[in-house]
Amino acid sequence: MISVDDALALLFDLVSPSPSETVTLRAAAGRVLAEDVRALRDQPPFDASAMDGYAVRSAEVAPGASFRLVGEAAAGHRFPGRLAPGQAVRIFTGAPLPDGADRVVIQEDVTASGDVITLGQSIDTGPHVRPAAADFAAGARMEAPRRLGAHDIALLAAMNIAELPVTRRPTVAIIATGDELVMPGEEPGPDQIIASNSFGLAALVEAHGAVARLLPIARDNIESLQTAFHQARGADLILTIGGASVGDHDLVGDVAATMGLERSFYKIAMRPGKPLMAGRMEGSVMVGLPGNPVSAMVCGHVFILPMLRAMQGLGAGAAPSFDAPLGVELPQNGPRAHYMRASLANGVAAPAASQDSALLGVLARADILMIRPPHDPARGVGEMVKCMHI
Numbered sequence: 205m206i207s208v209d210d211a212l213a214l215l216f217d218l219v220s221p222s223p224s225e226t227v228t229l230r231a232a233a234g235r236v237l238a239e240d241v242r243a244l245r246d247q248p249p250f251d252a253s254a255m256d257g258y259a260v261r262s263a264e265v266a267p268g269a270s271f272r273l274v275g276e277a278a279a280g281h282r283f284p285g286r287l288a289p290g291q292a293v294r295i296f297t298g299a300p301l302p303d304g305a306d307r308v309v310i311q312e313d314v315t316a317s318g319d320v321i322t323l324g325q326s327i328d329t330g331p332h333v334r335p336a337a338a339d340f341a342a343g344a345r346m347e348a349p350r351r352l353g354a355h356d357i358a359l360l361a362a363m364n365i366a367e368l369p370v371t372r373r374p375t376v377a378i379i380a381t382g383d384e385l386v387m388p389g390e391e392p393g394p395d396q397i398i399a400s401n402s403f404g405l406a407a408l409v410e411a412h413g414a415v416a417r418l419l420p421i422a423r424d425n426i427e428s429l430q431t432a433f434h435q436a437r438g439a440d441l442i443l444t445i446g447g448a449s450v451g452d453h454d455l456v457g458d459v460a461a462t463m464g465l466e467r468s469f470y471k472i473a474m475r476p477g478k479p480l481m482a483g484r485m486e487g488s489v490m491v492g493l494p495g496n497p498v499s500a501m502v503c504g505h506v507f508i509l510p511m512l513r514a515m516q517g518l519g520a521g522a523a524p525s526f527d528a529p530l531g532v533e534l535p536q537n538g539p540r541a542h543y544m545r546a547s548l549a550n551g552v553a554a555p556a557a558s559q560d561s562a563l564l565g566v567l568a569r570a571d572i573l574m575i576r577p578p579h580d581p582a583r584g585v586g587e588m589v590k591c592m593h594i
């Protein structure tokens with residue numbers, strides 16, 4: 205058995221960053237920016253009013269001062285002239301500030317009568333002007349690599365970037381294996397259960413930029429597994445689920461070997477997740493996940509997501525972790541790193557009562573994994589433990 209860190213390093217050795225492709229801005233959310241992009245214009249492109257009111261010269265602003273109204277500036281329609289002393293322009297939020305003006309007095313502080321406006325006795329400080337390029341200037345850079353979220357998309361739109369280079373989405377073929385499995389919605393036989401973690405993994409990898417191909421369930425025989433591996437051809441990553449352990453019906457490793465798997469490792473000092481295997485298989489990377497529903501999902505967080513990040517150009521690093529104080533006492537840990545389903549309430553980490561790797565309900569209620577190193581000594585309330593969000 206190798207350590208989690210060694211397994212991760214070997215997995216990173218198997219993958220490389222995907223090439224880039226150009227996509228429209230609408231298709232870019234969730235993708236990873238492959239090259240720096242630069243703003244094509246200033247934003248705002250002109251000094252703009254931040255309020256509805258009157259554009260004036262700030263030097264002339266005083267309680268009770270009067271101005272002659274000479275025109276209007278609205279968003280999209282600038283006042284064509286130049287403001288002379290003693291003049292004001294009616295202005296609305298987003299409109300270009302007229303030449304000669306440097307201040308907007310909000311309309312609440314003004315009385316208008318015909319083409320004369322008079323300021324009240326108390327005027328707020330203003331100036332309610334957004335200087336040109338206050339948000340960003342032409343040429344401002346968004347640096348790659350970067351996973352593009354909704355805020356980035358809005359910023360890129362404002363920069364007038366309609367198309368951009370992103371790394372290609374990794375394709376992930378997912379093969380659930382087992383005679384006992386049926387698909388959700390099917391009628392299970394008396395000894396059957398519903399395939400679950402294959403759906404969970406598809407959702408997990410798709411939420412992190414990959415395209416999942418959920419293949420038909422492979423049965424616990426050589427032919428069926430061979431068919432599944434054939435169907436998976438061409439995927440960047442092939443994930444099998446189950447059949448990874450030492451039982452008579454655990455055939456995944458053997459069949460994969462006959463089909464060209466060059467094994468990188470098998471078995472990790474980790475709980476859950478011990479019988480993990482991985483290697484190169486034709487043009488793909490194959491990772492054999494343990495069948496227990498929670499084991500497969502935990503391995504998804506600890507190994508598959510970091511691999512997908514590396515494949516999308518985000519670098520080779522373990523899942524982000526943080527420290528939190530323990531809410532309960534814990535006994536000494538055994539020889540395998542323990543990834544405990546836990547909750548984080550008011551910043552305090554508390555593991556679920558049962559850590560059986562078959563219990564998806566416990567996983568669905570957990571918001572973090574608490575990570576205990578091999579042989580970690582007993583821990584008391586308040587001691588800091590390493591955690592990761594899931």
Ligand SMILES: Nc1nc2c(c(=O)[nH]1)N[C@H]1C(S)=C(S)[C@@H](COP(=O)(O)OP(=O)(O)OC[C@H]3O[C@@H](n4cnc5c(N)ncnc54)[C@H](O)[C@@H]3O)O[C@H]1N2
Pocket residue numbers: 380381382384385397398399400401402445446447448449450451454476477478479493494495496497499561
């Ligand atoms: N003698 C030993 N037995 C086991 C060991 C061991 O070291 N010695 N390791 C245990 C550990 S740890 C794990 S984890 C499991 C992993 O076994 P497999 O990868 O071979 O998985 P299966 O036996 O095929 O399935 C285990 C369990 O999970 C259910 N399963 C499988 N696939 C799915 C799916 N897609 N959706 C929902 N549930 C699934 C399956 O029905 C079994 O109940 O081995 C231990 N045994």
Ligand code: MOO
Pocket residue numbers: 474475476477478479494496499500561
């Ligand atoms: O490693 Mo198994 O995944 O402990 O249940």
